[in-house]
Every structure is written in structure tokens, then in C-alpha cells.
Amino acid sequence: MPLTVNDVDRFEAFRPRLEAIAYRLLGSASDAEDAVQEAFLRWQSTDVGRVEVPEAWLTRVLTNLCLNQLSSARARRETYVGQWLPEPLLTGDPMLGPADTAEQRESVSYAVLTLMERLSPNERAVYVLREAFDYPHREIAAILDITEAASQQIFHRAKKHIADGRTRAAIDEAAARRIVEEFLMAATSGRTEPLLRLLTEDAIAIGDGGGKVPARAKAFEGALAVATFMRGLFKPNKAKRAIVGGSPEVYVTTANGGPAVVVVVDGRVFGVMCLEVTAGGIAAFRTQVNPDKLDRATELWAAVSHGEPLLVAF
Template sequence: MQEFETQRPRLFSLAYRMLGSAAEAEDAVQDAYLRWHGADRAQVVAPGPWLAKVLTNLCLNRLTSARVQREEYVGPWLPEPVRTDGGELGPLETAEQRDAVSMAMLVMMERLTPPERAVVVLRDAFEYSYRDVAGVLDCSEANARQIYRRAKQHLTDGRPRFAASAEVRSDLLSRFLQAAAEGALEQLEALLADQVTVWADGGGKVSAARRPVSGRNKVARLLIGLFARWSAGVEIAIAEANGEPVVLSWEDGELTAAGFVEVGEGGVVGVRIVRNPEKLRFLADQSRGLSQNA
């Protein structure tokens, strides 16, 4: 039991990166525990690698079924946000580490096949050698290399080459929120890139745009409208989730929205708003726990 609990944070981090869902990650880790509990420990030479292999295969199975479910999902699908100011996803000390768990990157990971996703996570987040990756996936080392190259190409093709500093992003976010809250249309438009897009994930459970909204003027008007609706009885707070600032909306003690602002060339290039209550539950519990411990 103690050996597994020592590995649990690392296993959750692996499963979350694979699945993009905190709830699914917790379930997968629990399934791995059941496998561990029933295993012949005398046959387990190294618990860490053994558990990582078991968990990765459990996640691969979940990803296969999740693809069918997401094809039927109501509106845009976004990952479940996770607070990272308490070290929940491991060290996020570099820009590369933060980008790897960002909402934008987790959305991009949806383009990959389950094996491609596994190889990228094991290589980039856990620094597995190609030999170790091959051992987890039961393939040849050469095949592991090929899968990794193909996966990274898919991710590179879909990502902007512009990278803003933390200071630039923080300043832009502050001005963005102020302009939206004040209903200053021209000031807000000036902060947005030409092809800025808003994705809102309500999952059919709460009101949210069923399709992405693109274009500077349309997005600015949409955001000002949202802030106008939030003006009464809503507490807005900024925290850290997925290695980046997140705007949290609280109503009567309940978390009702988590918004991520992506900065790129020309200003704000994307806004992702999670409103599905099921996807906010983990983040809400984390936030309450951090508040109690503050």
C-alpha cells in the first residue's frame, strides 16, 4: 500500500496527461491500484516502471472508448482544468513544462492516436528512453522512435511559433479582463488577434455556445456580453491551472466557469471557457482545499 501511495502523484500526472480528464485519471489510477493489489509482488522487479506500464495500457483502453464518446459530445470538447500551483502535475519550472500541460496543448493532443499520445507523454514528461517506451508499448525501439517523430510533427504543424513571456501574458490578461468588465469594445478589440477564437464547453449541461466563435468583433461582443451577465453576484478570481493563469467565476460558492486566455502573435488568439459542471468539480475541490490551507 505504502509503495503505491508513494507512486500515486506521479501516476495521476501520467494519467491526466494521457486522458485530459482529472476524473478519468483518478479512475485509471484506482484501476492500477487494483492490479497492483492483486499482483504477485515477487514478480515485480521495479514497482515504478511496472505501475507506469499498467497505467499506460489502462489509459490506452480508455482513450479508445473516449474517442467514440467525444464524437457525440455536445458542443466543443475541452480538457478538465487542474490547479497546478500546488504541484499536482509535477515540476512546471520551465516554459516547456508549462506548455506541455496547457489547455491549448491538451486540445492539440486530441489529434494524436492513443499510442502517439502515450509516447509523447512518456518521452517528454517522464523522460523515458525509446527503449523504455518500447517496453511499455510492447513494440520495437525503432517503432517507438517513428511513433514519436510522427506525433511531434502533428503537434508542431498545429501550433503557432510565437511564444509570449510570462510578463507579457500577465499584462495582456490584466488589460483584457479590465476592458471586458468595463464593456470597452474598442479597447478589447485592440487586444485581440484578427482570427481570435472562443471555445465554450458546456457539455449540453449548461448554456454555452455550441460552436466556436471567431473574429475580433464577434469575440469582443461575446466576451463583453458574458461579463455583463456576470456583473451581479459573481466573484471573479485569478488562479493557476494547467501551468497558466485561469479566470475563475464563483456564484454562491459554486465554481461556474474557468477561462483560459491564449496569447500569440497579434494579441489574444484563443479563449477557452470550461462551463460543464462535471469538468469543474475537481478544480473546485482543489480551490476550496487550497483556500482552507492558506
């Protein structure tokens, strides 16, 4: 039976929520869009008049589509070139979803999305549905075809895995931004000492180039290694200009709810560096430069005002 205009409207009203769920589950905006579109095709091919609770039906279909994608994605990532990092979303992107509570904001932070790669598909689904969207365990159990008790156990296990990787207290947005600005000034000073003062002793730096942009396959670990790398990264030379295709403009903004450095070349987002800023200093730099994961960021960047760059590098 063909969908009516009302049936399509009901789906479209729920699409933003579906996309936000899928993004958290998959860590990829393009994969999230594909999953939601597949959910629409399932909606189109069913007798929607017999669906008592469309939101629950669609959430179940989407979640299971994402679980299937996660299983195949793990196999693909075994052959991925270098480090795999999620696709960053800039502030204002509707796919970030709800941000009313600390739990919702935390669940879409770049650090937590990265940590969620350690979870099993079921752990990831339960964590996202419960922590970010406040689904009761009864509904999660129905979605995943498990018992309510199992859903609760999986949630507590997933939350512990995430908490074990998040051992430091974050600081407020204004203070974090000041530290990021200080970091950029220190990184372009050509000296290591100012950078060391801003980092935690066990700071790390990870980059994802997807084999298309140079990025070290192994993370830099420890304050001195990270500071040395960052000093070299922001040191001007012709080779870097050739790689990025010009002189990049560097902005301080937010991505996934946290402080970020965005590098733009001729209106195109070349890289997004997400910083994990804690009370003890900068604990992590996670940089996305794979162009396949920056199309959405480039589209949003072109659509909003962002002021003048903090600096022009290289």
C-alpha cells in the same frame, strides 16, 4: 498473496506520478483517478515480489489502461453535447506533475492538452511519456509493445502535430497576467474596440458546457466575432445571474501553467477560462463551464488563499 504495508507504501509513493501521467493522457482528473485506482487493483492482485522494477510495471499497466479508456472516450465524445475540452487544473494541483523544464510545462498547458485530442492514442502516449516524463524510447517501446524505432517515429510525428498547432511565441507570466487584466477591463467596458486591440486577428473562443450550462456548439472565430461575444458575455443581465445562481466573483489566476480567469459563485468554481496569450495578443479563449469538470477546481479553490476578486460581474 496479500499486499504488505511496504507494498502499499511503494505504490502510494508513485501515485502522484501515475496521476500526472494519466491526466495528461486522458485530459480528465476524475478519469485519471479511476485509472490509477484500477492500476492499484492490478498491483494488489499480482505477485509484487516478482516485479523487478515496480515503477516500470506500474507505468506500463497504467498506460495501457489509459489507452483503453482513450479508445472508448473517443466513441463517447461523438455523442458529447457541444465542444469537448479538457478538465482544467488550477495552480498548486499535484496532478499537474513535474514542471521543471519548458517541455514539461508545455505538455500540460491547456492549449496542448486540447491539441492532443488530434493525436491517436499511441501518439498521445509516446508524446506524454517522452516529452513530459523523459522516458527513453527503449522503455516506451516496452510499455507499448512496439519497436524502439517505431516509438521514435511516433514521437516525431506527434510532436510535429502539436507544433503545427502552436505557431506563436508565448510571453512571460507577468506580461500575460497584465494582458488578462486589461482584457477583463475591456470586456466590462461595453465597447468592442478595446477588446479588438488585445486580440490576434484569428483569435478563437471555445466553450464546453457539456449540455448542462449554455455554451455555443461552434467556436467563435476571428477577432471581431470573439470581441463581440466577449463584450456580450460580460454584460450584466438577469438571465445570466439566473444561470450562474448569483453574482459571480471574477479572479485572474493560472490554470495548467497559463493565465486564466476563474469565475466563482458562493465559493463554487462556476467556470475557468484559459487564455492563450502570445506576443501578438490573445489568440484563444478556452472556457470550461461543465460542472462535472470543475469539482476538483472547486476543492482546491476552497483550500487555498486567493485574495480579492478583480471584479464582480453581472
